[in-house]
Amino acid sequence: MIFTVAIDGPAAAGKGTISRAVAAEFGFAHLDTGALYRAVGVKGGDPIEAALSLTAGDLNRPDLRSLEAGQAASRVAVIPEVRAALLEFQRSFARREGGAVLDGRDIGTVICPGAEVKLFITASAAVRARRRWLELGGEAAPKPFEAVLAEVIERDERDMNRTDAPLKPAKDAVLIDTSALSIGEAIAAALAPVAAALSARATQA
Ligand code: CDP
Numbered sequence: 001m002i003f004t005v006a007i008d009g010p011a012a013a014g015k016g017t018i019s020r021a022v023a024a025e026f027g028f029a030h031l032d033t034g035a036l037y038r039a040v041g042v043k044g045g046d047p048i049e050a051a052l053s054l055t056a057g058d059l060n061r062p063d064l065r066s067l068e069a070g071q072a073a074s075r076v077a078v079i080p081e082v083r084a085a086l087l088e089f090q091r092s093f094a095r096r097e098g099g100a101v102l103d104g105r106d107i108g109t110v111i112c113p114g115a116e117v118k119l120f121i122t123a124s125a126a127v128r129a130r131r132r133w134l135e136l137g138g139e140a141a142p143k144p145f146e147a148v149l150a151e152v153i154e155r156d157e158r159d160m161n162r163t164d165a166p167l168k169p170a171k172d173a174v175l176i177d178t179s180a181l182s183i184g185e186a187i188a189a190a191l192a193p194v195a196a197a198l199s200a201r202a203t204q205a
């Protein structure tokens with residue numbers, strides 16, 4: 001079975017958490033496409049060369065989840081040749097046998113415009129920055145909350161305002177605002193449209 005779930009949204013909206021839950025529930029493979037841009041961003045040198053020669057080792061670096069890697073990712077992500085170099089890998093992952101969940105910024109709009117289900121996960125900037133700050137240790141974090149908030153807002157603006165594949169919901173995306181949702185509630189809100197699309201397909205078949 002070929003079945004793609006496209007999950008987009010701004011930083012720390014809950015895309016990764018929701019994607020992993022959808023993949024586990026339905027037995028789909030999951031690709032965190034942000035990791036591709038993070039790996040290019042931290043590799044250094046010419047970003048286009050880096051994107052054309054990404055290895056499994058680059059994708060397994062322990063420093064990929066840092067705030068700095070997120071900023072580096074969003075700087076290389078504005079380069080059209082970098083995006084083009086990563087496109088085919090993502091498209092073929094999406095159409096692999098057995099179903100796939102991809103999360104990122106442009107999955108429903110550019111990478112998989114024909115995805116069977118598109119979700120756009122969002123939350124207020126303050127809620128999202130608080131989540132990132134808590135991940136960094138909260139009061140023990142190396143940065144104050146205000147600095148994390150400023151970085152989140154800066155990265156969102158760069159992602160929304162770039163010319164090539166800007167962050168925006170696809171016209172047919174289901175919008176899920178997780179600002180006031182627990183993780184369990186957010187996951188339930190995401191599983192429902194996927195389950196509905198799968199059962200609609202089963203009825204047709
Ligand atoms: O992938 P993305 O950056 O969109 O977000 P994530 O890594 O899934 O979630 C960011 C953080 O928010 C994680 O620590 C989640 O546990 C947390 N989270 C939450 O507190 N409430 C939600 N409804 C979703 C995620």
Ligand code: CDP
Nearest residue numbers: 010011012033034037073074077104105106
């Ligand atoms: O987890 P979080 O939402 O903080 O970030 P991420 O998904 O790992 O993405 C890091 C950065 O990579 C984003 O801020 C975007 O600039 C870029 N990105 C992109 O341009 N297109 C994607 N499909 C995924 C990520």
